[in-house]
Amino acid sequence: MRKVYLDNAATTPLLPEVRESMLPFLDELSGNPSSLHDWGDSAREAVAEARARVARLIGAGAEEIIFTSCGTESNNLAVKGLALARQNKGRHLVASAIEHFSVLHSARTLEKMGFELSLVPVDSSGMVDPDDVRQSLRPDTVLVSIMHGSNEVGTVQPIKEIARITREHKVPLHTDAVATAGNIPVDVGELGMDALSLAGNQFYGPQGAAALWVRPGVRLIPQFDGGVQEGGRRSGTENVAAIVGLGKAAELASDNMTVRMGHLSRLRDRLLDELPRRIDHTVVTGDTTSRLPGNASFCIEFIEGESILMMLNSKGVAASSGSACTSRALKASHVLIAMGITHELAQGSIVFSLGVDNSPEDVGYVLEVLPPIVDRLRQMSPLYARFIKGSKGGKNARLQ
Amino acid sequence: MRKVYLDNAATTPLLPEVRESMLPFLDELSGNPSSLHDWGDSAREAVAEARARVARLIGAGAEEIIFTSCGTESNNLAVKGLALARQNKGRHLVASAIEHFSVLHSARTLEKMGFELSLVPVDSSGMVDPDDVRQSLRPDTVLVSIMHGSNEVGTVQPIKEIARITREHKVPLHTDAVATAGNIPVDVGELGMDALSLAGNQFYGPQGAAALWVRPGVRLIPQFDGGVQEGGRRSGTENVAAIVGLGKAAELASDNMTVRMGHLSRLRDRLLDELPRRIDHTVVTGDTTSRLPGNASFCIEFIEGESILMMLNSKGVAASSGSACTSRALKASHVLIAMGITHELAQGSIVFSLGVDNSPEDVGYVLEVLPPIVDRLRQMSPLYARFIKGSKGGKNARLQ
Numbered sequence: 001m002r003k004v005y006l007d008n009a010a011t012t013p014l015l016p017e018v019r020e021s022m023l024p025f026l027d028e029l030s031g032n033p034s035s036l037h038d039w040g041d042s043a044r045e046a047v048a049e050a051r052a053r054v055a056r057l058i059g060a061g062a063e064e065i066i067f068t069s070c071g072t073e074s075n076n077l078a079v080k081g082l083a084l085a086r087q088n089k090g091r092h093l094v095a096s097a098i099e100h101f102s103v104l105h106s107a108r109t110l111e112k113m114g115f116e117l118s119l120v121p122v123d124s125s126g127m128v129d130p131d132d133v134r135q136s137l138r139p140d141t142v143l144v145s146i147m148h149g150s151n152e153v154g155t156v157q158p159i160k161e162i163a164r165i166t167r168e169h170k171v172p173l174h175t176d177a178v179a180t181a182g183n184i185p186v187d188v189g190e191l192g193m194d195a196l197s198l199a200g201n202q203f204y205g206p207q208g209a210a211a212l213w214v215r216p217g218v219r220l221i222p223q224f225d226g227g228v229q230e231g232g233r234r235s236g237t238e239n240v241a242a243i244v245g246l247g248k249a250a251e252l253a254s255d256n257m258t259v260r261m262g263h264l265s266r267l268r269d270r271l272l273d274e275l276p277r278r279i280d281h282t283v284v285t286g287d288t289t290s291r292l293p294g295n296a297s298f299c300i301e302f303i304e305g306e307s308i309l310m311m312l313n314s315k316g317v318a319a320s321s322g323s324a325c326t327s328r329a330l331k332a333s334h335v336l337i338a339m340g341i342t343h344e345l346a347q348g349s350i351v352f353s354l355g356v357d358n359s360p361e362d363v364g365y366v367l368e369v370l371p372p373i374v375d376r377l378r379q380m381s382p383l384y385a386r387f388i389k390g391s392k393g394g395k396n397a398r399l400q
Numbered sequence: 401m402r403k404v405y406l407d408n409a410a411t412t413p414l415l416p417e418v419r420e421s422m423l424p425f426l427d428e429l430s431g432n433p434s435s436l437h438d439w440g441d442s443a444r445e446a447v448a449e450a451r452a453r454v455a456r457l458i459g460a461g462a463e464e465i466i467f468t469s470c471g472t473e474s475n476n477l478a479v480k481g482l483a484l485a486r487q488n489k490g491r492h493l494v495a496s497a498i499e500h501f502s503v504l505h506s507a508r509t510l511e512k513m514g515f516e517l518s519l520v521p522v523d524s525s526g527m528v529d530p531d532d533v534r535q536s537l538r539p540d541t542v543l544v545s546i547m548h549g550s551n552e553v554g555t556v557q558p559i560k561e562i563a564r565i566t567r568e569h570k571v572p573l574h575t576d577a578v579a580t581a582g583n584i585p586v587d588v589g590e591l592g593m594d595a596l597s598l599a600g601n602q603f604y605g606p607q608g609a610a611a612l613w614v615r616p617g618v619r620l621i622p623q624f625d626g627g628v629q630e631g632g633r634r635s636g637t638e639n640v641a642a643i644v645g646l647g648k649a650a651e652l653a654s655d656n657m658t659v660r661m662g663h664l665s666r667l668r669d670r671l672l673d674e675l676p677r678r679i680d681h682t683v684v685t686g687d688t689t690s691r692l693p694g695n696a697s698f699c700i701e702f703i704e705g706e707s708i709l710m711m712l713n714s715k716g717v718a719a720s721s722g723s724a725c726t727s728r729a730l731k732a733s734h735v736l737i738a739m740g741i742t743h744e745l746a747q748g749s750i751v752f753s754l755g756v757d758n759s760p761e762d763v764g765y766v767l768e769v770l771p772p773i774v775d776r777l778r779q780m781s782p783l784y785a786r787f788i789k790g791s792k793g794g795k796n797a798r799l800q
Binding site for chain 1 (some may be wrong): 405407410411413414419422426430431432434435436437438439440469470471472473474476500501504505506508509514601606607609610624625626627633636637638639640641642666706709710712714716717718719720721762
């Protein structure tokens with residue numbers, strides 16, 4: 001059976017070059033970068049090279065990169081570390097309603113400590129209006145956190161406009177760029193945010209290595225206390241092999257971004273165009289123009305996303321419904337709900353996230369196997385039966 | 401030139417079997433364990449198997465293991481997570497004076513939030529007296545954190561006796577077992593603590609995978625907010641390859657512990673016996689009986705540990721002076737100072753930490769190259785010149 005992995009938003013495969021770059025640090029002894037001997041020196045030099053590569057990917061200075069273990073850690077460090085460093089100035093936070101839970105729940109934890117959180121809404125395409133960010137600012141606002149791109153609906157936010165507003169008001173802006181960094185151009189100088197999270201396993205690097213970039217001069221309270229690593233801002237023995245892999249992935253992303261984006265967006269557009277034509281009562285979610293090149297997301301009416309995933313899996317296809325982090329919770333996505341999609345329709349969420357390994361044949365295969373799956377599931381769906389009955393009775397029983 | 405790695409306390413080399421276990425999760429696609437498809441299933445099953453292996457290493461239940469990214473994270477999660485979960489009962493903490501900075505500095509961060517920290521002293525061998533722990537307990541004590549073994553001086557604490565006291569007083573006991581788990585028998589049932597930190601890169605597993613064990617029923621406030629991983633207690637996409645490696649390392653440690661301990665303690669005892677005989681004015685640090693099998697630590701008078709390290713490195717030998725985490729800070733070790741060693745003598749700290757790959761020839765080589773290094777450094781030492789002058793004048797000018 002054909003195996004088609006279309007869940008790159010959950011985790012991307014390791015590119016062979018990335019794997020090769022990591023093996024010396026697994027084959028031989030990978031020293032501790034803090035040690036004062038040759039083994040330590042090799043590890044330290046490898047980490048320094050990776051730091052420079054990650055910095056180059058986002059147009060930053062190497063010393064501004066803090067290595068962490070995952071995107072969730074980067075987001076926790078950013079939200080808590082930046083807010084707590086400023087709590088003497090105020091305790092008001094702003095975030096969009098569609099942030100990843102590592103941002104939203106970090107803000108919720110701060111709420112328990114006396115902070116207040118204002119959520120900025122999104123429109124039906126999942127887009128934040130920069131004016132809404134401006135409206136939400138108060139004299140005691142100490143942090144704004146708006147994601148760059150959504151892994152779930154693909155929408156890429158107008159971060160440059162938002163950053164212009166936060167800069168005017170001298171409020172630091174954190175951007176969760178876990179879905180975008182390494183996949184579309186991200187230049188911290190041009191975009192103008194003050195802190196940015198990225199993760200290796202979103203652009204063909206390893207799990208276990210991620211980063212937080214913080215603009216020089218912006219204060220951050222470390223969340224791990226202990227040693228002296230990462231300039232004291234993130235203690236703990238470095239995962240040298242994974243950091244090296246992240247660096248290599250960053251270099252490959254810098255070098256190949258345009259080609260990759262062209263490849264992915266061609267595959268994506270075919271899915272976005274053809275799937276709603278082959279399956280009725282199917283809507284594309286997210287913005288159709290300002291969109292991640294690898295994201296093709298839909299809501300299919302009258303059925304549940306999880307059932308589609310199971311049946312796609314039995315055909316060798318991996319996809320997701322909402323984000324991987326919440327997929328086992330089987331709840332309607334907070335992102336889709338914030339976009340004004342009904343709970344019923346949100347249940348039918350399906351996200352195909354394409355990767356550089358995917359081919360036109362992969363997309364053709366999905367376009368071929370998915371319609372009969374949907375047909376079969378709808379035959380078993382009480383919602384669909386009700387709809388058909390309603391239609392026959394001449395009423396418009398469509399859910400949305 | 402012979403290469404002799406005697407800095408296993410900083411990070412151990414990967415065993416070939418551990419590396420082999422990890423490669424499939426780097427060679428093929430390592431899925432996201434949260435995903436609902438075959439790739440996710442494979443990753444999830446691999447993580448579950450690793451969890452069972454780590455649990456077996458310490459006599460715990462698999463569901464009680466929380467995977468983290470490093471020992472520092474485990475210690476931060478334990479100290480902050482356990483203390484914050486109990487702050488309505490009191491805000492008093494107890495730790496030994498020789499804890500790793502990831503424990504001590506976490507406690508210092510809690511102090512800034514209104515907690516109080518009492519430090520339990522150690523004797524000249526680095527040993528905590530359980531009675532001192534008892535004396536330090538107050539009605540508002542909500543956490544005791546005492547390490548199991550010191551990577552720096554080798555002393556293994558009477559955790560069982562300490563746990564008996566904390567249990568009597570119904571105060572949770574966290575034990576930093578980063579230096580001991582995987583190296584000497586650790587059974588949480590027998591020892592009786594309530595939480596325990598361990599790290600893969602201390603027993604031939606990879607960097608980037610560690611764990612916190614928490615006794616069922618003991619509350620813990622998560623330090624990463626976000627997804628649903630690790631039962632909600634540690635959000636973030638799992639580093640599947642590293643976790644698998646940690647599991648394999650745990651299995652190998654369980655199976656080979658007695659043989660390894662015999663091998664290491666023979667090498668250790670030869671260093672502990674012969675080095676002070678070959679180099680005058682050299683003292684063994686740490687307890688000589690309750691001691692990590694791989695630790696041979698000394699203070700060599702009249703010279704600086706860092707100078708010894710540089711010259712040993714030029715002879716192909718890797719060792720450390722104090723802990724790796726602080727080695728670049730060039731400060732006198734807080735562990736040695738707490739043991740009553742003078743600042744002058746503490747400067748001459750040198751730690752050899754043996755690993756399973758070391759041979760009797762490695763130890764013979766160190767015993768051969770170190771004495772001339774010390775001689776040469778002492779020729780350049782003003783302290784030594786003063787001492788010699790004092791001796792010639794008939795006075796006892798020895799520093800300690």
